[in-house]
Amino acid sequence: MSGCRFGPEHVRSGDIPSVHDARHVDHPTAFSRSRKLPLATLVTLMLTGMRMRMSVQAELDTFFGHLRQQAQLVHEVSEQAFAQARAKLSLTAIPRLNDWLIARAEQDRFVPRWHGLRLVAADASTMRFGLRASHVKRAALADQILFGLFLPGPDLMLAASLHNVHECGERQFLFEHLDRLSPDDLLLLDRGYVCRWLVAVLNDRAIKFCMRVDNASGFTCVRTFMRSGAIEQVVMLPAPNKRDALDYECSNKPQRVRLVRNTSPSGEQRVLMTNLFDDKLFSANCFAELYHKRWGIEEAFKRLKHRLSLEHVTGLTQQAVAQDVAAKIVCDNLQALVALTAHADADLPETRRVNHAYAHTALKPLLPTLLLGAKIGRKVAALLRNLLDLIAGRTYQHRQNLSKPRNPGQKPHKNMSQKNC
Template sequence: MSVLTTLFQDFAARLCSTEFLNDARHSDHPTAFSRCRKLPLPTLVAIMLTGMRMSIQAELDTFFAHLRHQAQLVHEVSEQAFSQARAKLSLTAIPRLNDWLIARAEQDRLVPRWRGLRLVAADASTLRFGLRASHVKRAALADQILFGLFLPGPDLMLAASLHSVHERGERQFLFEHLDRLSPDDLLLLDRGYPCRWLVAVLNQRAIKFCMRVDNDSGFACVRDFMRSSANERIVILRAPDKQDAIDYECPRKPQRVRLVRNVSPTGAQRVLMTNLFDDKLYPADCFGELYHQRWGIEETFKRLKHRLNLEHVTGLTQQAVAQDVAAKIVCDNLQALVALTAHADAELPANKRINHAYAHTALKPLMPILLLGSVIGRKIGALLRGVLGLIAGRTYRHRENLSKPRKQGPKPHKAMSQKNC
């Protein structure tokens, strides 16, 4: 509880710091946020971090009402003023806030380790933003891909980026984010990622990995392993193609990997490929549960889309869309830390999980006060203690090995012609 209180106090101080001011100024507006206005930089960013789901004016009036502890809406800033201010905000400002938040969570030991390693899942999801036809400069495309690196233990998004649907694919997106990983990380990947050049790159950078490999993935050694009765096997993958080795600057050498057989709760057999060779520290029977933790990123994408309305954006330009996505990721990470603290403080059993939808509802009215540091530390602690009690009281029972297969067909995307109220 005290850790969470201090975290919010330091986060509020970060928003008001000169360092953040210098990071937040757009390169086209080097003197932005210098004058004293109704919508200064900390307030602008705080509004965006509350998870904007309604119309812009409704969100603004609700924010200032909560900031003044009023039930009646307060019309203090116009929608046009918000749009003009956010145009001067750099694209890196909010992602760097997220980097600060992740580093702080690591410092406070809120990110657990699996056998001494930090788990990092990688995946991508298609987004269809509710944009209308316009003639604005640098207008955003409606269909884009969101790639993310995710920490399954505390349910935190480590990093994320938007990409065109016409770019090279998820492997390329992952390659561009490999600098965010260290030898102490264990990368969890789904069946769309395995290829020879990626294995060579990960081994070259000493990045540990565990990825699912299908029987039809093109690896002859995987097909032979599936036909055998062995539970695990050390195999050698062919060297990457010459052009791949040049493009990704990886060694054109055969790669040694370990294949592990895993049987799902439904009885389906799947193969996991890894470079964790120590069978005493990493026995074969531990990989099924390890790979299952990757599912957390799928749930986070669903939560961002359907709970925080990620596809409902507050601007038509690519800059506005990228800012909204980054802000909602930070908003979800803050909620995840609050939910994690609520679960620990209430000493809930492992099979009880926090209802994140209710956590967002309970936390949002307090976000203006928590993010702007409008009350003293003791009052913030009292507010957090009350909301943690509410959140801990809204749980559901987690049932192991519960399978809900997806229905085949196009992904549903609701029309954005009408906004939430």
């Protein structure tokens, strides 16, 4: 399952994936002839977030209706033709497009810095895809884990990967993505990631981090710190064991870290572990707000699952599932950038926030024309300007430090026993 990882390790700004890069290795001549569903149209179709409310055929007919700016459905491509075309699309094509999109967002300064550092949150979420029993080759498993690296400021998913639920765990998934990070990044982690070898790896690679640790984490120094009542303290973590140090090629020496006490709005005492030792630049008081920014990735998973129906897929193979996940991540990133642009162009105050649910609804029918309009002679700039004005007019009042605790019980996953229609 790990072979369905998204994206290359590095991408150059402005390096848009070519037709050659988009071809599946089993189809080296794909997309070379003129078809009803050429490469650009196929990718644009998938980026609209298919299978959110309709069947695959209804999504196809709606897409071509939107492309021709008609109210009625247009039946131009069959569901079987779409399945054949998407089978020829490389698994890395859409993730490379997302890499290019993130690079452009960085270039255009959509990604802010916190004390000069780019914040990156890491987490994973369990997926249950709506799949029926089949005999197709390389069929996907219904239960998988989606791991992601997320930029909390602009609400952009940096990278993602699908994994078998029986794989090694979230720490291993993070380790496989560490090449995406640089010394200018600050990694935000929940309490499930704390372990000796991961701290050693992050220190060896000069990756800055802030992770939550529990009193029951197994570290004596953390329990002693909790009993001491101190606000912060620099301690030494025990060295990783020899096997972990060999497996992950990290130092087997004790690791120096800083512990900071934090009190949640509900009064819960938390301990944050970091390798940011400069107490003048990074005072103990700033870590509460910093750790709270990690919550953006939790909201991103919820948004992808429920607003974009991430668990409703358009195919039964693992390739189709991976493509759908990658496409909906790009779709969500596009919506985030459109909302940011609308907010900035309208010069809205910080207390007003764009309604992202409305932005998603407004963007979907125009996305085919916005992405393909240059080829069909449409006035894309005017359409985009009207869209931004429309989105900027739908805002809500943002209240700081508003707490909405999770309700205990079963998560509200949609019933996957029937197709959407």
